[in-house]
Amino acid sequence: MDNPVMRCLAERQGDVLVLTMDYPARRNALAMPLRKQLEDALEAASDDGTRAVVLTGAGGHFCSGGDISGMDVKGPYDGRERMRRTHRLINLMAFGNLPIVAAVEGFCVGAGLSMACIADTIVAAETAKLGAGFGKIGLMADLGLPHTLPHRVGPAKARQILLYHKQYTAAEAAAMDLVDEVVPEGQALAVALERAHFLAKQAPAAMALTRQMLATGLHEALETERHFQASLFTTQDFHEGRAAFLGKRQPVFKGL
Numbered sequence: 001m002d003n004p005v006m007r008c009l010a011e012r013q014g015d016v017l018v019l020t021m022d023y024p025a026r027r028n029a030l031a032m033p034l035r036k037q038l039e040d041a042l043e044a045a046s047d048d049g050t051r052a053v054v055l056t057g058a059g060g061h062f063c064s065g066g067d068i069s070g071m072d073v074k075g076p077y078d079g080r081e082r083m084r085r086t087h088r089l090i091n092l093m094a095f096g097n098l099p100i101v102a103a104v105e106g107f108c109v110g111a112g113l114s115m116a117c118i119a120d121t122i123v124a125a126e127t128a129k130l131g132a133g134f135g136k137i138g139l140m141a142d143l144g145l146p147h148t149l150p151h152r153v154g155p156a157k158a159r160q161i162l163l164y165h166k167q168y169t170a171a172e173a174a175a176m177d178l179v180d181e182v183v184p185e186g187q188a189l190a191v192a193l194e195r196a197h198f199l200a201k202q203a204p205a206a207m208a209l210t211r212q213m214l215a216t217g218l219h220e221a222l223e224t225e226r227h228f229q230a231s232l233f234t235t236q237d238f239h240e241g242r243a244a245f246l247g248k249r250q251p252v253f254k255g256l
Contacts, residue, residue: 008034019041036089057112066111
């Protein structure tokens with residue numbers, strides 16, 4: 001939590017906890033240490049009187065996706081272990097007792113979109129950009145997105161978002177229910193806090209059980225995702241996609 005380069009900032013505002021992803025070098029990319037810090041903060045919040053959570057990002061961006069520079073997966077075991085560790089955070093967000101509101105400014109792509117879609121409400125600034133884009137590096141969508149996205153926008157639109165790499169404006173996202181509310185630039189956190197304070201005043205048990213009911217099927221989806229994504233980490237196409245991204249060039253995929 002005290003890492004000046006990559007950290008999760010936690011600030012209480014009454015009974016609402018604001019968690020801010022702060023990794024300026026990568027536009028808040030969801031590196032593995034940052035995922036662990038988020039998990040630890042949420043675990044602590046479940047026992048300290050917190051009633052709702054706002055998830056946001058520092059520096060004008062929500063999250064630019066996974067930290068591709070850190071995806072140095074050596075084999076299938078490494079890939080499965082990476083997914084297992086990440087799924088601890090996703091399960092805690094989806095099945096935990098605390099409602100979550102995402103405050104989105106700037107980029108919300110890849111794993112960032114996955115994190116936003118786990119939240120109960122997404123408040124996006126009008127200048128936000130949202131998209132998937134996992135296929136650019138030879139991976140499938142993960143962190144539950146193949147399950148949560150169709151529940152938000154419907155299967156047909158989810159297929160288009162996941163297979164093509166378009167980035168959507170906040171207005172476009174709102175039109176397909178990918179986000180719940182569009183606000184002026186710089187106002188996402190303030191509005192998200194309003195929504196979180198409302199949720200914090202509701203009956204906690206009813207709120208928790210409603211959220212768990214709505215997450216039905218996610219456990220099974222994550223287990224399938226763990227196997228599939230671990231396999232993709234071992235492919236030549238993933239290594240080509242990662243190298244192309246880091247080298248700022250177009251990948252050449254060969255189906256290997």
